[in-house]
Amino acid sequence: MRHRVKGKGLSRTPAHRKATFRALTKALVKEHRIVTTVTKAKELRRFVEPLITRSKEDNNLNRKEVFSALQDKETVKSLFAEVGPAAGDRPGGYTRVIKIGHRQGDGAEMAVIELVDFNDVQPEAKETKKKKTRRAGKSSTKKATAPAAIEEVAVDNEAENVVEPIENASESNSVTESTKNIIETLEMNDDSAGEFSQKDSDEE
Amino acid sequence: MAHPKRKISKARRDKRRAHQAISEVTLAKCSNCGAFHKYHNACPECGYYRGRQVISINN
Numbered sequence: 001m002r003h004r005v006k007g008k009g010l011s012r013t014p015a016h017r018k019a020t021f022r023a024l025t026k027a028l029v030k031e032h033r034i035v036t037t038v039t040k041a042k043e044l045r046r047f048v049e050p051l052i053t054r055s056k057e058d059n060n061l062n063r064k065e066v067f068s069a070l071q072d073k074e075t076v077k078s079l080f081a082e083v084g085p086a087a088g089d090r091p092g093g094y095t096r097v098i099k100i101g102h103r104q105g106d107g108a109e110m111a112v113i114e115l116v117d118f119n120d121v122q123p124e125a126k127e128t129k130k131k132k133t134r135r136a137g138k139s140s141t142k143k144a145t146a147p148a149a150i151e152e153v154a155v156d157n158e159a160e161n162v163v164e165p166i167e168n169a170s171e172s173n174s175v176t177e178s179t180k181n182i183i184e185t186l187e188m189n190d191d192s193a194g195e196f197s198q199k200d201s202d203e204e
Numbered sequence: 205m206a207h208p209k210r211k212i213s214k215a216r217r218d219k220r221r222a223h224q225a226i227s228e229v230t231l232a233k234c235s236n237c238g239a240f241h242k243y244h245n246a247c248p249e250c251g252y253y254r255g256r257q258v259i260s261i262n263n
Contacts, residue, residue: 098253098258099242099245100258100259101242101246112258112259
């Protein structure tokens with residue numbers, strides 16, 4: 001019977017907490033991707049996700065409810081115009097939180113929180129692969145494919161072995177190219193994006 | 205008010221601290237650049253997490 005365990009206080013009064021979530025939501029809806037502390041990012045999900053669910057269906061009541069939570073016309077407008085429709089049939093889980101290490105200064109653990117529908121690049125193949133390896137039951141199918149791949153490599157000529165890495169390299173280049181563009185558009189700091197692309201070209 | 209009767213000896217103090225060691229952080233190898241990164245964290249070297257660029261690194 002331990003009550004009041006839901007949510008995090010964030011060392012704020014209720015009003016302060018509400019204001020924090022409003023500000024974070026405003027930024028997230030506008031930028032589709034923000035950097036904040038892990039705790040705030042995780043708490044923000046509890047605040048934003050119901051609002052996005054509301055914004056999937058555009059009617060007077062939903063708009064009123066969302067506005068009462070946010071008190072910001074512009075954010076409500078872009079929620080119903082962009083974010084809601086983009087969510088489509090997604091049954092919740094509109095945001096993604098990725099930890100990115102610690103902040104210098106106070107050592108707080110930082111995270112990126114992003115709207116999944118606006119930041120879906122090309123992780124699909126990778127993600128399904130990882131999921132497969134995690135399942136104990138499916139390891140048999142994986143084992144079946146893995147030795148076959150090894151045999152192929154063994155049988156293949158040296159020339160083909162040379163060709164394969166180059167193909168892989170060009171693939172990864174195109175991947176980084178697409179993500180780079182997205183990141184350049186997302187990053188507020190143009191300089192950092194430029195430096196990043198420079199570094200990328202060096203690697204090529 | 206109650207007070208300590210004796211100074212805690214070095215041995216006693218150090219024995220108490222024997223169990224206060226900090227454990228090592230488990231690190232994983234980045235699938236993109238091979239650098240070490242914390243589990244469930246984006247790679248600090250290249251900004252990749254699960255095969256995707258999540259942060260831009262400006263060195």
